[in-house]
Amino acid sequence: MGLRARFLSVAAGWSVLVAAVLVTAPLTLRDRLPDPIATHWGGPSGVPDGSMPFTASVLFQAGLWVLISGVPCVFALVNAGMLRNRANRMALGAVLGGGGPFFLGLQAVTLSANLDTPDWRQAGHLGWSALLVVVALLLGGWLGALAARPGPNDFPEPKATPPRRVPLGPGQRAVWVSSVRNGPLVALGGSFLAVGTGLAVLALLGGGGMLWIPATIMGLVGLVGVIFSSVRVQVTEEGVVLFYGPLHLPRKHIPITRVERAWSEELFPANVGGWGVRGLPGGATVMLRGGECLVIGYVSGGRFAVSIDDAENGAALLNTLVARASTASGAR
Amino acid sequence: MLLTLDMNDPRPLHEQVAEAIRRAVAEGSYAQGDRLPPARDLAAALGINANTVLRALRDLRDEGVLEFRRGRGVSVLSRPNPRSVIEGKLRSLLAEAVQYGYRHDDVIELIRELS
Numbered sequence: 001m002g003l004r005a006r007f008l009s010v011a012a013g014w015s016v017l018v019a020a021v022l023v024t025a026p027l028t029l030r031d032r033l034p035d036p037i038a039t040h041w042g043g044p045s046g047v048p049d050g051s052m053p054f055t056a057s058v059l060f061q062a063g064l065w066v067l068i069s070g071v072p073c074v075f076a077l078v079n080a081g082m083l084r085n086r087a088n089r090m091a092l093g094a095v096l097g098g099g100g101p102f103f104l105g106l107q108a109v110t111l112s113a114n115l116d117t118p119d120w121r122q123a124g125h126l127g128w129s130a131l132l133v134v135v136a137l138l139l140g141g142w143l144g145a146l147a148a149r150p151g152p153n154d155f156p157e158p159k160a161t162p163p164r165r166v167p168l169g170p171g172q173r174a175v176w177v178s179s180v181r182n183g184p185l186v187a188l189g190g191s192f193l194a195v196g197t198g199l200a201v202l203a204l205l206g207g208g209g210m211l212w213i214p215a216t217i218m219g220l221v222g223l224v225g226v227i228f229s230s231v232r233v234q235v236t237e238e239g240v241v242l243f244y245g246p247l248h249l250p251r252k253h254i255p256i257t258r259v260e261r262a263w264s265e266e267l268f269p270a271n272v273g274g275w276g277v278r279g280l281p282g283g284a285t286v287m288l289r290g291g292e293c294l295v296i297g298y299v300s301g302g303r304f305a306v307s308i309d310d311a312e313n314g315a316a317l318l319n320t321l322v323a324r325a326s327t328a329s330g331a332r
Numbered sequence: 333m334l335l336t337l338d339m340n341d342p343r344p345l346h347e348q349v350a351e352a353i354r355r356a357v358a359e360g361s362y363a364q365g366d367r368l369p370p371a372r373d374l375a376a377a378l379g380i381n382a383n384t385v386l387r388a389l390r391d392l393r394d395e396g397v398l399e400f401r402r403g404r405g406v407s408v409l410s411r412p413n414p415r416s417v418i419e420g421k422l423r424s425l426l427a428e429a430v431q432y433g434y435r436h437d438d439v440i441e442l443i444r445e446l447s
Contacts, residue, residue, distance in 0.1 A: 166334065174336040175377040177369045232369070234377045310361050313334040 003151060004080045007089075008073060011096055015069035018100040022062040022107055029111060030054070037114045038123035046127065048113075051120040057110075065103045072096055079270075086153035087283045088273075090145040097144015101136035109133055153301075163261060163319040164312070173237065174321075176314045180307055181230035182288040185275070189225020192218050228277055231286055233294065233308050235317050237325075240296060242286070242306065256325050260299045262318040264311035267293040272305070294318075333362065333369055335378065341427045345380060349388035351420040357397060357408055358417045368398070368406045 026033065039057050040050030052060065072092035075082055082088045109132070113124040168174055196219030203211035227245035234241045239256040243249070268290035272278050278285045282302030285293075294311035296304045296318070308314070335352040356362065368374075371389055375382040389406055392398045395416065399409040429439045 166336070168336065169338070171340045172336055172338050174334060175374075176334045177373050177377045178333065179369055179373070232373055234373070236377055236379075310333065313361055317334055 003083050004076055007076050007083055007092075007148075011069065011073050011076070011092075014096055014100060015066060015073070018069070018103060019062050019066055022065060022103060023058060025107060026054070026058050026111060029115065032116050033111065033114050034117055034120050034123070036120055037110070038120035039110060041113075041126045041130075046125040048120060048123045061103060061107055065099065068099050069096055084152045085283065086149065086151070087280045089148045089151065093144040093146075093148025094141040095144070097147065098137045098141025101140035102133060105133040105136040163263065164316040165323070166313075166317045166320045168320050168324070174317055176235040176310075176317045177232070178308050178310045178314060179230070179232035180288050180309060182275075185229035185288070186226060189222050189227075189229055191222070192225055193222030196220075196222050228286075229288065231288065231306060231308075233306060233314065235314050235321070237321060240318065254296060254304065256321055258298055258300070259318060259322050260297045261322065262294065262296045262315040264315045265293050265295050265305070266291060267295075267305060267307065333374070335374065337378065338424055338428070340431050341424055342430075343423065343427065346384045346387040346391065349374075349378070349380070349385055350391045351424070353388060353392060354395075354397060354412045354417060354420060358412050358414075362408050364408050364410060366408050367404065368408070370405060 033054065035054040036051040037054055037057055038048035038050070039052045041047065042049040072095050075092060083092075109126060109129045112129070113126060114120065117123050166174055196215050196217070199211050199215035199218060203215055227247075227250075230245060232243045232248065234243070237256065238253075239259065240254040242252040242254075244251065267285070267287070269275050269287050272285040272287050275287055278287055282298070282300075284304055286306040287293075288307050291307065292309060292311045293305045293307045294314045298304070333353070333356050335349070335356060337348050337352060341348050353368075362368065368389075371385040372382045375385045378385070389398060389400075392412075393400055393406075393409075395412065396410060397408070397412045399407050401407065426436060426439060429436075434442075
């Protein structure tokens with residue numbers, strides 16, 4: 001059985017199993033549960049403050065679980081190559097592994113609070129058992145990721161052609177500079193920042209303390225948006241430096257000794273999981289536009305990619321500098 | 333933009349930078365109308381003063397290779413003519429030859445032998 005078939009059968013089996021428990025458990029206890037049943041507890045006192053009809057609550061919980069557990073299956077169906085990468089596979093495993101215990105725990109807590117009460121308003125407090133649901137989520141997520149860990153860890157292989165080099169004499173030094181910026185993303189971040197600033201000014205002028213919350217959120221979202229929607233990349237003898245945003249801060253430095261090789265590759269948001277800064281360290285991508293990307297393979301395994309113009313030249317220079325650094329350290 | 337400088341080249345730095353940019357544009361990684369990286373970015377990467385890069389860019393504008401536009405930075409106006417590219421390469425070749433003790437006549441003799 002192939003990797004995809006194996007993943008899909010385990011994921012689908014797990015999804016159906018959890019869904020079955022989510023439906024049968026309340027049905028078997030139906031006689032001892034109120035209808036509607038308490039589904040929401042609020043405030044510091046922890047008394048029930050929301051209810052749902054019995055059938056709707058069962059369908060809602062089971063339906064939400066099927067929807068969430070379906071996401072990894074859809075990912076696996078659409079892009080089988082994704083499963084061959086360990087970080088991606090572990091993320092999908094964590095969703096499945098954490099989601100199941102989370103929904104089961106949620107249901108167990110809800111049912112036990114409602115059990116043997118004539119009306120939902122008299123349902124018991126949740127107390128510390130709510131914490132158990134969070135623990136179940138984290139523990140399940142960890143186990144799910146661990147279960148998905150064994151297997152291949154592939155990154156799309158670079159073209160088989162030997163890397164192009166830049167002719168570089170002993171007395172010569174070469175640098176490569178390029179930048180990319182996503183205009184709409186900059187505009188979006190800028191408008192968030194402007195609205196956040198406006199709200200902050202209103203709050204300062206006495207618009208009420210409540211305004212500070214949206215002002216801070218909008219301001220932070222806008223700031224992050226503006227900073228991470230443009231990037232400049234520089235390759236010198238010291239290695240690769242990425243400068244984010246208009247202020248060229250923050251920056252990310254990859255020393256030349258950490259680079260094994262570099263290549264240019266056509267990547268699109270669909271390949272790397274969306275726009276912006278994506279993925280975990282060791283498989284991260286800065287995706288600001290689809291197309292030509294500079295991909296850097298680390299000595300320690302894993303890779304880093306950034307969408308940038310003229311990546312071919314950047315990769316050629318980086319390979320040249322890596323070769324030069326390794327001969328220099330070999331001669332020492 | 334890939335720029336190569338020769339540490340042994342005795343010519344003024346801004347001439348060398350201009351030649352490096354001319355070569356990068358001639359090699360075709362920048363098409364007509366493409367915007368160049370900002371001068372301060374190039375200067376930071378090369379570890380030289382931004383004014384030196386600006387002077388090189390102005391020289392290339394006077395040559396008709398680059399175009400300065402307010403608010404849009406510096407962009408490529410046209411490919412440099414082949415003669416100026418060859419000239420630049422010959423200049424750096426002559427400079428290197430001098431390092432090894434060759435006179436210009438020796439280099440001319442060498443080219444005759446090879447062709």
